[in-house]
Amino acid sequence: MGLVLGTAVPQPTALAYLTPQNIAVAIIAFLLEYIIKWRFFGPLRHIPGPWWSHYTQIPDGYHLMRGERALYIHSLHERYGPTIRVGPTLVGVSGTAGVKMVYGTALKKPFTRNPQITAMFNFQRKPEADNIASFHLPGDALKRRRAYGNIFSRGNILAMQDVFKKCFENYFAKLETLRTASPNGIVPMVRCFRALALDAITEVSFGGFYKGASDPDHQMKLLDNLMSANLVQLHLGNAIYSLLKSIPWKRLDWVRSMEDFCRITSDSTALYLSNRAANPSQARKDSLSQLLSYGLPRAAVEGEALANVFAGTDTTGNSTAFIVCEVLKKPNVHRRVVEEVFNAFPEGVYRMGEVMEFRKVEEECRLLKWCIKEGMRRHSLAPGPALRVVPDDGVVVDGMFIPGKVDIFAQSHTSTHDPVAFPQPEEFIPDRWENETSEMRTLWTVFGSGPRICIGENLAMMEMQMMLALLFRNYELVQVPGTDMRITEFWLRSMKAGELHLKLVPRSV
Ligand SMILES: *[C@@H]1O[C@H](CO)[C@@H](O)[C@H](O)[C@H]1NC(C)=O
Numbered sequence: 001m002g003l004v005l006g007t008a009v010p011q012p013t014a015l016a017y018l019t020p021q022n023i024a025v026a027i028i029a030f031l032l033e034y035i036i037k038w039r040f041f042g043p044l045r046h047i048p049g050p051w052w053s054h055y056t057q058i059p060d061g062y063h064l065m066r067g068e069r070a071l072y073i074h075s076l077h078e079r080y081g082p083t084i085r086v087g088p089t090l091v092g093v094s095g096t097a098g099v100k101m102v103y104g105t106a107l108k109k110p111f112t113r114n115p116q117i118t119a120m121f122n123f124q125r126k127p128e129a130d131n132i133a134s135f136h137l138p139g140d141a142l143k144r145r146r147a148y149g150n151i152f153s154r155g156n157i158l159a160m161q162d163v164f165k166k167c168f169e170n171y172f173a174k175l176e177t178l179r180t181a182s183p184n185g186i187v188p189m190v191r192c193f194r195a196l197a198l199d200a201i202t203e204v205s206f207g208g209f210y211k212g213a214s215d216p217d218h219q220m221k222l223l224d225n226l227m228s229a230n231l232v233q234l235h236l237g238n239a240i241y242s243l244l245k246s247i248p249w250k251r252l253d254w255v256r257s258m259e260d261f262c263r264i265t266s267d268s269t270a271l272y273l274s275n276r277a278a279n280p281s282q283a284r285k286d287s288l289s290q291l292l293s294y295g296l297p298r299a300a301v302e303g304e305a306l307a308n309v310f311a312g313t314d315t316t317g318n319s320t321a322f323i324v325c326e327v328l329k330k331p332n333v334h335r336r337v338v339e340e341v342f343n344a345f346p347e348g349v350y351r352m353g354e355v356m357e358f359r360k361v362e363e364e365c366r367l368l369k370w371c372i373k374e375g376m377r378r379h380s381l382a383p384g385p386a387l388r389v390v391p392d393d394g395v396v397v398d399g400m401f402i403p404g405k406v407d408i409f410a411q412s413h414t415s416t417h418d419p420v421a422f423p424q425p426e427e428f429i430p431d432r433w434e435n436e437t438s439e440m441r442t443l444w445t446v447f448g449s450g451p452r453i454c455i456g457e458n459l460a461m462m463e464m465q466m467m468l469a470l471l472f473r474n475y476e477l478v479q480v481p482g483t484d485m486r487i488t489e490f491w492l493r494s495m496k497a498g499e500l501h502l503k504l505v506p507r508s509v
């Protein structure tokens, strides 16, 4: 077909140059320039990675949205090696060298935390409320850790056993209440584990004066909402987060959950202080009193307490559920774990529901502890990238130069699935912890590593050991047919079904 040409005389305006041809040429020129710039001059052009990662991070974002980012990045490591490019300015490293570098135990000039992440952890969004998780510089985090980290030391956790005893009694009572209320003895386990974790962390952080703790289920909902709101802010940016917050629609109340959370913390701190003023003789060594005696401003004290409740509840609670799932899938391990707790707390000596002595659990239930380490290894709670920024001068990892200012990570899913340190990495083999090597120790980054390692590690380990010892000693655990035991990752891991339902049969009456 021919073209019918118009007869109008072209107008000599700038618009006249916007012909389809010219626009196409401009777009092609722009794309070419972009491609050449990033392909041949991009700071990470020499690092192996999929072809698209020279230009964009969209495929990575796609896997993030599908809740499978850590597994996807792990597959990139398997394909491209220990150091990979995941986006034009995003690099992933692995292995002991990578872990030591990124977590800052191998460098004089430390890596700072990605600013978007630190902003997210400053819950009150005020500079004076910066906490151990939200400090930009590792040195500041370390200083704060020195101020009150001893509260979470092994010694203090042992010294606080009387306080925790009450928490484990509440935990056992909750298991029993839910079990007897259900016609067939089926109990939502995640709910019980999280309630215990909340109970224990608020004892440490607020001396038990935590207002949210009176209704743990409501408090959990609040924490879930907070998590979602944080993810919106992290992935969609401040502008969209603020916009959503300002829409007065009830269905969007979850985006405003931060305000509720801050209010509860503030009220609880006030309650704690007034109680302490009224009963100075009852003062005990917990993190709030330690922070106050350190002379920190009230906002900072509350910032720390908020961060601890946020970081110390879901993590412990949900990890415990994954560990139970793995043990139940291995009948042989399950049988040995039960035998072990029975040997430590035998029939005739142990009374049903009695809270055990932690020292004894620790010393005599070694397989239980290995199951915890192995379960966390298989399902580290935050398996994906925790971004750091490379110092200005750049660094060399495993012989490869990584330029300054790019984002870097050593994701824990890859560290904990290193096939040399952990042969058959996909298998749950608790006995591998019998002979723990230094590589295993370095690569087990489920609590992070280096100066920013989770402050609550000792507390979390104690809680998990105690919760599980009580559970395995007092109940026969029966899987409910059709229960979905799959685990998903959405930045943090959780049960795909949202809960783990188990039938609990008391071992004695
Ligand atoms: C750990 O090492 C001891 C002593 O070498 C050995 O007997 C045991 O089988 C090892 N355990 C595992 C799980 O490899």
Ligand SMILES: *[C@@H]1O[C@H](CO)[C@@H](O)[C@H](O)[C@H]1NC(C)=O
Residues within 6 Å of the ligand: 190, 224, 227, 314, 315, 318, 492, 493, 494, 495, 497, 498, 499
């Ligand atoms: C923990 O598990 C609960 C229930 O499965 C879930 O709603 C929550 O989002 C999980 N928390 C994290 C941090 O993944």
